[in-house]
Amino acid sequence: MSLLAGRTNRLVGSVIDSSTSLLQKQSHDIVRFAIGSPAEEAIPTAVFDDLAPAVLTADAFDYAATEGDPWLRGALLDLLSDTPDATTGERLTVTAGGMQGLDLFGKLFIDPGDLVVVESPTYTNGSATALSYGAELLEVPTDGDGMIIDELKAAVGRASRSPKAIYVIPTFQNPSGTTMSLDRRLRLIELARSWNCMIIDDDPYAMLRFDGEEIPSIRSLADGDPLVFAVRTFSKIIAPGLRVGWVDTDPGLQQLLINAKQAMDTCTNLPNQRLVAGYLTGGFLSDHLQIQRDRYRERKIAMQQALADHFGDTASWTDPDGGFFIWVTLPGVDTQGLFATALAEGVAYIPGQAFSPGHRFTDALRLCFASTAPERIREGVARLSRAVDHG
Structure with a gap:
């Protein structure tokens, strides 16, 4: 007899969070559109280093x-x-x-x-x-x-x-x-x-x-x-x-x-x-946000341009006014089945059905533009295109 609580069969986990572990196990170059996180250069580590001596006192x-x-x-x-x-x-x-x-x-x-x-x-x-x-x-x-x-x-x-x-x-x-x-x-x-x-x-x-x-x-x-x-x-x-x-x-x-x-x-x-x-x-947030907004606008535009260059009329995608994500629909493509091919090509994303309890959106995927520089975005979309062609 199992001693597990009945609720454990409702603990479905997260495809998004699991992809972090998956990507850490890869040894080849991957353009990472999967995780919804800020760019590494967007993290204010230098400011934190300067703040630490004053704010991380013993009582902290x-x-x-x-x-x-x-x-x-x-x-x-x-x-x-x-x-x-x-x-x-x-x-x-x-x-x-x-x-x-x-x-x-x-x-x-x-x-x-x-x-x-x-x-x-x-x-x-x-x-x-x-x-x-x-x-x-x-x-x-x-x-x-x-x-x-x-x-x-x-x-x-x-x-x-x-x-x-x-x-x-x-x-x-x-x-x-x-x-x-x-x-x-x-x-x-x-x-x-x-x-x-x-x-x-x-x-x-x-x-x-x-x-x-x-x-x-x-x-x-x-x-x-x-x-x-x-x-x-x-x-x-x-x-x-x-x-x-x-x-x-x-x-x-x-x-x-x-x-x-x-x-x-x-x-x-x-x-x-x-x-x-x-x-x-310390008043750092306002300037930080403006820098990130400008950076993310540039990256969104780069991703949309790359999608247009490589997919033309064969796909559609959203046009956000902020945030991190573009939602791409690829009619006729099983994006869950495509994932392994895409990963081998060197690009990672989250398949659409991960965002539906009923496993809908099998022909869609989520791309995060925020964490990747424009030139890498263009390379990543090119790799995605190759994966679709090979898939």
């Missing part, structure tokens, strides 16, 4: 307050104070990256059998977290303006029950790079209120807009509505290895979040909280 290696180190909380509140997402200490809880924010939501809200709506395609790790708490997932199609709200209403109608939560990445979505329109954000909030269900507003990329007009976050549009659980992170805008993020929630949830986090990891890594606090209070 002690336990921290579960809700977050006061210095980081103050710096974060100051950072947000000049934005539409200005908040208060009672709403803010520091987490170990955005993923812990999603996990804390699951701990607090998802019971086995609860219906959770996800975008289709969606972020693998987000849907996997909901599954790990026993959720039943309902995929709703997206287009260039995000989740299709009419399809959401129809899908919930067919399910004959209201969802417990709707999980969205509204800005420069992972994996598609698309952004939910203002009208759809407002309609989504209206529907959530009518169903009395939560919205998980997972928005890690909003500060990386390099084109187009800014759209207010779901969190700001809902004006403090307790039905919105906002998840944020420094992983995409500073460095993923820091594992520092935050959630913005109804104040009545904070003690529950503290209780849940104390049963998980006690506190977020304090040395890294101090590094982030020093970075924010």
